[in-house]
Amino acid sequence: MGIARAWVFPILRILLVALVAAALIKLAFFPDRPADAAPAQPTGAIVEPRAIAALGTITNDVVVKATVTADAAVPMKSTAAGTVNKIFVAEGATVAQGDVVLNVKVPIERDPADSVDAEGKPKPAIYRYVDVTAPAAGTLSSLSVIAGQDVTIGATAGTVAPPTFSVTGSLEPAQQYRLLNRPTEASVTITGGPAAFTCGNLRITTPLAGSTGGDSAATGGNTAGTGGAGSAASGTTATCTVPGDVTVFSGLAAEMTLAGGRAEGVLLVPTTAVRGAAQSGTVWVSSPDGTTAERAVALGLTDGTQVQITDGLAEGEEILEFAPGAMAPVDDGCTVYPDGSMYCDPAAAS
Known part of the structure; x- marks a missing residue:
């Protein structure tokens, strides 16, 4: 035991220290591979992400925030010049379209040869009576004339408030591109109200240039409505008529x-792979040698995430996932288009 302590253990320790020192010297001065010729130069490569054109199903539903509004009151106008003879319906009463509300006494001019009687005295004046009727069904919300008052043709004698409601929402320009094929109805969900229902008679309208007030023109072949747009904001709006069996409030x-x-x-x-947002655009198609070439394509439906290619690209072809200048998604559900405009999806922001 004394020999081991005096000779064996010290020798083993010396050998162990020598092995460790030799290993450190090899790692420091004799690496397994040759040193990089230019260690300061990067050796990685940037690979642009690709996407494959594939078949699928796309649903182009445009969702807009809207408000329920009572349809605007319809003016009741006199169709003759004369004097109000008699009022048959009181303000606040319910009327049907065509009901007689009042009549106007209109003097009839006699023929000069028939203006005097056999004794040479002037004959009494004669009159005709013209009815003024309710232009729509509803409540006679105002009556602005009284018996004996003179009226002119086209003068407003009162207004009738219809018992109907409409739903109106504003459309962003980018959303209009998604509605080139105009629908005739919409699905409406009332916050805190009944289940979703079909809202018909859909009108998409845009104010005419230089117009004041509610003047508007329908786009896409639809006609503009006369009511329901009382609270619509300026710009293009979508308005539809609430069915009579659905209970809503303004x-x-x-x-x-x-x-x-x-x-x-x-x-x-x-959509990020396409430069262009509607009807036409370009994509960058990958070649087997790794290069890309710009190619024109025809666009169809889009849901904001994907877009339909109707011509110019085949199934299975590889394209750049992010085309130069294509619309790019940003935070909060907003999309920046190539012209610099931005559209923010209300559904994503809520």
Whole structure:
């Protein structure tokens, strides 16, 4: 035991220290691979992400925030010049379209040869009576004339408030591109109200240039309505008529869903891969040698995430997932388009 302590253990410790020192010297001065010729130069490569054109189903539903409004009162106008003879309906009464509200006494001019009697005395004046009727069904909300008052043709004698309601929401310019095929109805959900219902007679209207007040023109072949747009903001609006069996109240918040189309088994690519947002655009197609080439394509439906390619691209072709200048998504559900404009999806922001 004394020999081991005096000779064996010290020798083992010396050998162990020598092995460790030799290993450190090799790691420091004799690496397993040759040193990089230019260690300061990066050796990685940036690979642009790709996407594959594939068949799928796309549903183009445009959702807008909307408000329930009572349809505007319809003016009741005199159709003759004369004197109000008699009023048959009191203000606040319920009327049907065509009900006689008042009549106007209109003097009839006699023929000069028939203006005097056999004794040479002037004959009494003669009159005709013209009825003024309710222009719509509803409540006679105002009556602005009294018996004996003179009126002129076209003078407003009162207004009739219809018992109907409409739902109105504003459309962003980018949303209008998604509604080139105009729907005739919308699905509406009232906040805190009944289940979703179909809202018909859909009108998409835009104010005419230089117009004041509620002048508007329908786009896409639809006609402009006369009511329901009382609280609509300036710009393009979508308005539909609430069915009579659905109970709503003016001022309620609503969500309007406009069906812009649905297609199955069509060629789809990400919207980020396309430069252009509607009808036409370009994509960058990858070649086997790794290069990319710009190619024009025709665009169909889009849901904001994917877009339909109707011409110019084949199934299975590889393209850049992020095309130069393509619309790019940003935070909070907003999208920046190539012209610099931005659209923020209300559904994503809520």
